[in-house]
Amino acid sequence: MAQGREREDASYYAQSAGGASLSVRWVQGFPKQNVHFVNDNTICYPSGNYVIFINIETKQKTVLQCINGNVGVMATNIPYEVVAFSDRRLKPLIHIYNFPALTRRTKLKGNVLLDYTLLSFSYCGTYLASYSSLPEFELALWNWELSVILCKQSQPGVDLSQMSFNPMNWHQLCLSSPSTVTVWTIERSDQEHYFKAKPVKLPLEDGSPFNEADVLFPESLPKDPIYGPVLPLSAVAGLVGEEAETFRPKDDLYPLLHPTMHCWTPTSDLYVGSEEGHLVMISGETLKVTVLRKIEKAQQLEDAPRLFSPVTMVYQKEGVLASGIDGFVYSLTVKDSSSYRIEDFLEVERPVEHLMFSPGYKTLLIQTDKGSVYIYTFGEEPTLDKVLDACDGKFQAIDFITPGTKHFMTITLSGEVCIWWLEDCTCASKIYLNTTTTTLACSPSSLSAAVGTLGGCVFRLFYFIKIVHGWTFRLFQSFRSSSLNFFFSSYDQRGLYLLVGTSEGNIFVINAKPTSSFEILGFTEASKDVLQISTVSLLGTNAVKVMVLSSLPEAERSRLEIFTLPKKLPQGIVNERGRLRDELIHKHLCEVEHTLASAVLDFQRSRICGFCRHVPYICSYRLPEKDQGSVCILKPYQKVQSKHYGPGMAHLSSHGLWLLTAAKCGALCIRDVYTLEMFAQCRSHSHQGHGIQSMRISVDGQSILVNGKDDGTLVFLKWKRLGGNSVSEITEYCQQLLLSLNTSMEEENNHLSAMRLSSASEPESEHAVCQNKLSIASSQEELIVTDSEKEIPWVQQKNQEAIEKEVKMFSQKRKAIKSGIKELAKTVLTMMEENEKVDDIAKLDHQEFCLDLEELERLHDQSGEEVAKIRKDVEMYNLAKRYLTALIKEECWNSMAVKGRALKCFHIPCVVENFPMRARTAEELKELKRVLQQKKIEAECLKLQKEIVEDQSAVSMKKNDHKEEEEEEEDEEKIVTDTKLPNYLLGSLSTDFGIDTSLLSSQLELHSREEKINQIILLKDIIYKVKTAFNNEFDAAFKQKELEVARVMERNVRIKEIISDLELGEKVWQPEFEDCEKPERTLAVENSEITAPRHFTTWQRAKAEMTVVREIRRWIQARGSSERRKGLMDMMGGVLEVKREDILRMVIPQPAFMAKPDALWTEEERKQFRDYEKKVKELNDERDKYRKSLEAELKKLQNFIQESTQNFDEHLKRLFERRVRAETVVNQEELKISNLIFSLLLDEELNSREMFLNNYLSKKQEEKSHTSEAVRKSREDLDMYKENYDNLLAEDKVLDRSFKKEFSEIPSQQVDILYKLFKRRPRMQKQKAQSDTASIIPFGEQPGVGELNKDTFAQTMKAMEELDNIINMPEGLDPLVWDHFCITRRAKVGNEYKVKQKAAGLVEMTAFLRKRLEDDEKVQQEIEKVFHELTLLQEDKMKYQLNLTIQILLKQGQVELENFQQTLQYPDAILINRTIIEDLNSVIRTQGQKKIASMMESKNVHKGIYQIEWDHKKMEMEMEDLNQKAWDIQMLFFSRDRQKYLNEPNYESLITLQIGIMEQTIHVLDKTHKKNVNNCKKLLKKLGKFSNQKDAANYTLSCNLREELVAVSERQDICNAIGSTLTCEKIAKERYKSMRKQQKLTNISKEQAEEISVLQAEVERLRMKTFPALVKL
16 A cells, blocks of 8 residues: 555656756665675665665765665675665565666566565576565575576465575575574476475584484384383374374473574585574585584683674685674684684674675675674785774754755764765764764854753753864753753754753743853743744844644644744843743744644744644644734645645745655655645655654755654755756845854854863863774764763752742741741650650550641551551452352362261271262263163163074974973073173172162173273262262261260260269260361351450440340349248258258258257257267268169269260271272272273374374375376476487487588588588687686685576687688688588587587486485385384274273182181191292292283184184185176176287287377368368358348238238138038048058057067177187186
């Protein structure tokens, strides 16, 4: 699309340009690609739209422009002196130009869609190789002289970094990328060319060789006779397509060398450099890789040289020259093709990117990463010259030095400022600012320039550079006007003011005169997005009008701010802070309803010309005559289509009548400012380089500088043709302007010179200057800026001055406020001291003493934010933990249909666990149902089959007794019912759990995949049933334990009462369930498990307090005074009835008199004492009886608990054994499942391997068909070519033989002399300079084969002119005969030349056919190898499908005897040595192994017998087939043609003769047919004429027919009315006659059919007589 747009633009420009035109005078650009030699004295490189040629001796430049935009890749052909380059458009072309004429020789057009990435010419011949990028990745070979593609090959996804032809053999082409090196061979057969790739096997990163194993047919895989064959990893992975051919696991991938550069040697070998620092040599014939070893010198070992990675490399004799990123060029001398020695060759100031020898190998081109080019000349005194000194980065800004006729200035992004001569673009001076720069402006009123910077420091500097005589730089003054970035700078036309725009929209106004020391006058504010500053300062006026263009992206509008600056600023126009007052500069705002990319103010100050951003239009707007006080909306009154696309820029000429526009398309247009019509244009750049960045026109309008945005190209344009009025107008204005500026300029320059002298007399400057390293003729200095951070920006200075003024004004108030603040501070300190003395609870934080309410609020907000953040983090952490808990619980607990739990014994350390089980899914149940249904159907089918067999046997055996039949039926029924397999063949003990295994297939019958899958499903069902059966037993035991625990707890209640009554103090054994027995308890968190104190909210605390108060009140009410309770306590101790359990606690109270001595007792008291003792004795007796009963009860309860728990433990032990047995069964079934799954996997691997081999075989067979077709085609071409060669050779011999016949009229002596002269050939002079050239040039002169033959033939024919001279004519010979002889001899020489060419082509075609035969044979060998592998694989597959792995139960360990009685006496025992038993056991084992071996051998023998029987049957069937075929052959129809083929000795010649006769006959028939066709055509014409006549006659007849039909109808009516009955009788008679006739004909046909059948039988009998009698032997 872009190219089409450019062509439209070009046509438009050609129509609208009129008489004016521009031409390119010179182009300045620096190489971004490799620089090439065109010849010994000229180099070239692309830059933007141009190819720049530089003469390295005279430094003269020549420019070639690409008409289609940016130049892509480039290559040169030194022998033909042509340059090839591609363009960067859609569907690019390759252009080839002659040098030095720079005329296009040809244009190559291919099928590439986007871009070419590599181009390379062959060293001999007219061959060009190209490589394209996405999407084709196509390698193509061109014959650029004929503009045709000879062959091409696509490599999807392969990006290449270098491509080169072999200098000694154009048939070899090397392509390298950062990971691969490939050598392509170009094979030719006559006019056909073919590519053949040979990848190079690179070594590992450390240089060791990489022995890659064969992944397709590995030979070292072991053979496992038990678990099946060990297959390749691709088969294990299930790969069957092309990916299986290159599949490698991650563990088998090793990092290889990464090539960086390669070069060819005269021996057709390759030197390859790598990122790892290794130098590799690759043989061009065998592609053998050799890692060269570096030889270290003693001094180098001490210095420890660094390892370098070659970036570029070039061959020299006995080694290579290489360079890295360290700026050194090294010489690598190779010795013995196994090692090399490295030496320093040359040091360059920058890293070297490219090295190249000149065609004569006298100079070496060195290209740095910066783009500079050096030429190193070899000789007795080598020299290093800088041909091209590149700037540091692309050009950022350009400007003319007033008046713009001799010099101009440029600046780069890195801060390099240069002054150039305008005539030839040579650098006059240079300075380095060492900071990032953005803008440049040259003053019209003095030799000074302003540079805006964008450095990395806090402040940005603005430099004023003085341009003194001799064109050297010196920093005149540097200061900061702002701390912002400078993006725009502009002087007005008279050089009064310098306007500078910043990134924040501030526009600074600076006095541009050096006499005022470049004083900053003030600034005004504008919008942030400033796009352009335009000024108008006309001669004879006292004001400068300024327009600032900025964008409003949110509103999609543009804003124009216009203000006026007087020639001398009055006082008061700037406020205290340096801002210009808007009312004094008459500032007003205007807006445009659409966005503008650029705008300029015309010199009449009434119009604005704008370049639209989003639409391709240039508009003109009228400014209002009076300031309206508000924003004025401008509307375009003039609009012209720009024919540009993309955002552009506009610039006015010095006299204001020309409008220069440029945009992203790269075209520069010059328009009339009033009509906006274009009168000149030039496409200096292209849209691929994003167009033009900046443009400048000189004061006199004769010179235009255009700078590209991304291509880094600076173009100088001059007027080629311009109208007289335009020249006179701008010349007149230029003279007036220069006259007005001369006086002030001379004064300002004198002031600059005086300031230079004063600065030079100072001892030291704050800026250091360093000399140039390369000592270029022009003086260059490097500027180092120091102490830049100490400067204060001008805006900040103004603010500080304003602040100081305000401080002086309000000094008294400030003092009063300070004193109040001090008193307040003392009060706060006192409060803080008191706060330190109080308790911690009442103590305040230091932050609460802050009197700054805003700071206090900020701290509270900050703490609140931190708390909220912590709370949110905790909540998210808890949420994540809860989510993880839910996942684990769902996976391990909720999804389990049977939860996993354990059961422990009461007294012994025995634990029994159940089987955790998941619920079976619907799919599993559906699959199980399907398998069960299938098994049942199979059983029913088998039963029916047996019944059918029984019925058939009953019919055939009617003579047998009825009893025998009944016995047989009973036996069959027993066999049918007893289908269960024994356990040792079943392979498990699942029947012990009552599992039905009748549906299981026998392990000896599992051959198919479906049977194995069904068996796995049934085995899984058995495992599920076994686990379910055990889990049921486990659940019963668990319930039993729960009952036992409940009983124990119930009895423990009584035991605790007894222990408390007996006051024994024993601990009661209380069984409890542990967490493993009830795992659901672990999912619930009890309050006792939480150690941290619980957090209560305020309402929870209040609720708890109210609850406590309510409970206390209730207790108090319950414990209130009660007379009944008090009386009960007094009389009966608080109980109504004394229980037996209270006997042990009963106490008989002593009488009160017992406190007195016995002597004081009375009788009554003594009697009471005796009663008391009696009661005490009775109470004690009751206590003893009760105690003994309690002890007996306690013992009984404990014994009962012990017995019940021990019984449960015994039951749990049996359950444990059951668990072991169940787990054994599960493991046995799982082992069977594992074996079946392994067999299924093995089947899949074997199938995958077989599918891959079949696919690979089909691929190779297809390749074989291609190679066979190539062989056939090559052989046909060779036969045709050989036939032409034989014909040409025969013609040559005919010329030799017919010589004497042609000159038979002259005497024989003269004929002999002429024949000797006829055989004589001129001697060719060999060039003596070749040996000298070969000594210098390693590759020698390598002209192309065709070119060499053409030159040789031309020299031969030129030398023949000397032999044809009349001087060499024999005496007495007629001159006419001599002329005829010379013509004949020239014909003979030309024929010999053709014969030699044909012979060379014949040799080449023979070699090509031989290679095709080798390829075909190689493919055939691979096919045979695949067939062999398939045969072995099928044998292994059959073997491992028939030899099944079965599981058999065997008794292990010692065998225990039942009812064993220990014998204590051994009278008949014999004591023997243990070794005898061991030897006997070993013998038994050996015999057992032999028996097993014999059984295996017998099995194999039986298997072999079965195989032989099968082969015998197969051979019998084949014999029958062969007999049938022999009979078919005997009965085969044997025609006379086949008899003739067998009997005729020269059948082919006979067929050829017949074919010739038939061809002649066909030819004659063809002629006859053509004649007949012509006759028929003539007849058709006559018939056409006759038909036309008949049509006319028919028309007349049709007209008559109508009348006749009317008459006939009338007569028919009359006839029908008169004789209808007669007509019916007549019709009946006619029908009867026709029926009789038809019957007669039918009879005749039947008789004839019988006769025909008889005749056909006779013919068949006669025909059989001609066949030979082949009697069956």
